[in-house]
Amino acid sequence: MIETIRAAFVIARRDFSAIIFSKSFFFFLLGPLFPLGIGIAAGGLGSQVSRDIDNAVIGVALSPEEAETLLATRIRLSRNLGSKTLPELVILRSLSGQEADIIAKLDSEKSLNAILSGSLAKPVLTGSEGDVNKWRGKITLLAETALSQPVEVEIETRFVRQTGSSSERGQLLTAQAGQAILILLTMILAGMVLSNLVEEKTNKIIEILAAAIPMDSIFLGKLFAMLGMALVGIAVWSTMGLSVALAFGGNWGALPVPAVGWPLFIILMILYFSMAYLLLGSLFLGIGAMATTVREVQTLSMPVTMGQLLVFFLAYSSITKLGEPVEWFAALFPFSSPFAMIARAAQMDNLWQHGLALIWQGLFTMVIIRFSVMLFRRNVMKSGQAARKKSLFARVAGK
Structure with missing residues (x-):
């Protein structure tokens, strides 16, 4: 076992150094920046369109007479100022006006940004700090009108923390974003394992290595070398992205906090990406063991890529079904397990399940590697039980 690991380390160091210090790796790092720039531009345009289309909804918990007066004022002013300039008002007839009742209503109604209570002379605006500060001036204008x-209205503001349902919605968004990042990086980077193996098969380098080092060590070394290259690329892209984000600024406190906290969530993202990469990479090694030409590689890898999308859809559809059979299946099925478990990290704070999941994924990766080595020996090295039987039949036929 020690000799296998030592030989795998030699192969990993050889492949990692050859890739990192090559000219092509520099262009590989630049490659995703072009679609990323287009994505940022499209995202900015989309957010601008969203701001133009969407409008805030303010719940009105005033007396029926004052609520109707405020609603009529909003209609009158919107004719001059525009319907999107002023927030939409919804009269809430079931509220008592107590702070606890208002916060409970704000928590239960997903469409409400804030709630206006009290009276027109002494209004109280309750909501998150961002929404209250954004719409305070417009509500003052409505109340004074x-x-x-000619009375100056002073609005009392009450800020509420992120409530239970809004926290769950934020964690759900974090889970969805984590899964999307994992699948995108895995599909972009895992295919390089296959191209590297086929290239060395074509140049007969793999056969020279197999004569000196066990095949298990070669496959393990190549897999971890490509994983190291992928992590270096991710580190570079993340650093550049954070630098741009810090340069332009942003409200970092508004990001939904995952259940395990950001430090542990980032660590789990790295670990689950590594396991997803190793699982898919080991499967690609098996494909590379069977393929002899680039055309065969494309033919054999296409079902795996489509299957990976189906696996992602399985994990994605189970985000909102924690504890249900479909979610348990997604968490236990090895290829969907990394995506399902990162969603659990965003929504559940217990850590023991992640340790078990990582061990299970690692064991399944070793099984796939062993199977890939067996395929390589039979299809390329022409060794193993099948090859011995074929050789025996040939000798018998010759006699």
């Missing part, structure tokens, strides 16, 4: 008197 509705009073029909």
Whole structure:
């Protein structure tokens, strides 16, 4: 076992150094920046369109007379200022006006950004700090106009923390984003294992290595070398992305916090990406063992790529079904397990399950590697039980 690991380390160091210090690796790092730039531009355009289309909804918990007056004032002002300038008002007739009742209503209604209570002379605006500060001036304008008197209205503001349902919605968004990042990086980077193996098969380098080092060590070394290259690429892209984000600024506190916290979530993202990469990479090694030409590689890898998308859809559809059979299946099935478990990390704070999942994924990776080695020996090295039987039949036929 020690000799296998030592030989695998030699192969990993050889492949890693050859890739990292090559000219092609520099262009590999630059490659994703072009679609990323287009994505950022499209995202900015999409957010601008969203701001133009969407409008805030403010719940009105005033007396029926004052609520109707405020609603009529909003309609009158919107004719001059525009319907998107002022927030939409929804009259809430079931509220008592108590702070606890208002917060409970704000928590239960997903469409409400804030709630206006009290009276027109002394209004109280309750909501998150961002929404309250954003719409405070417009609500003041509405209240002063509705009073029909030259009276300056002072709005009392009440900020609420992220409530239970909003916290769950934020964690759900974090889970979806984590899964999307994992599948995108895995599909972009895992295919390089296959191209590297086929290239060395074509140049007969793999056969020279197999004569000196056990095949298990070669496959393990190549797999971890490509994983190291992928992690270096991710580190470079992440550093550049964070630098751009810090340069332009942003409200980092508004990011939904995962259940395990950001430090552990980032660590689990790295671990689950590594396991997803190793699982898919080991499967590609098996494909490379069977393929002899680039055309065969494309033919054999296409079902795996489509299957990976189906696996992602399975994990994605189970995000909102924690504890249900379909979610358990996604968490236990090795190829969907990394994506399902990162969603659990965003929504559940217990850590023991992640240790078990990582061990299970690692064991299944070793099984696939052993199977890939067996295929390589039979299809390329012409060794193993099948090859011995074929040789025996040939000798018998010759006699």
